[in-house]
Amino acid sequence: MNRPLCAWLAILMLAGCRPYQYQPKMASQDGLTPPDQFARYGREQAEAVAIGREFARARQGNSREALARQAEAAMTYARSLPDVVDVHADPLGYRLAVQFRSGWRAGVAPIDDGKSGAETPGIGAPAAPKS
Secondary structure, rough: HHHHOOOOHHHHHOOOOOOOOHHHHHOOOOOOHHHHHHHHOHHHHHHHHHHHHHHHHHHOOOOHHHHHHHHHHHHHHHHOOOOOOEEEEEEOOOEEEEEEOOOEEEEEOOOOOOOOOOHOOOOOOOOOOEE
């Protein structure tokens, strides 16, 4: 009686362990407004979508260094946009915190829809990078 109960408890404990792969959940667009539609809400929304697309395009692997390079590439692109005041990365959480000139702060996750930031409706050519 004890052995089957212990085996059953061990199986339940192993099944209850969740994976720590956040990227598929963070980058999933299921249930959200489509990126092109969200970009039409305003200039800052379009810039947030463009940053998310560049964040996804910079993906090079799952190592810590690759994630840091991905975040750095997206931050460089974000700084080239005219309305972005500040940007901070959380590469292990797969998101960027972006502050815009109007004071709006947005959490930007990767948007992996196969488009580049320049293809986002409402985005012009990026300005020269700010120093």
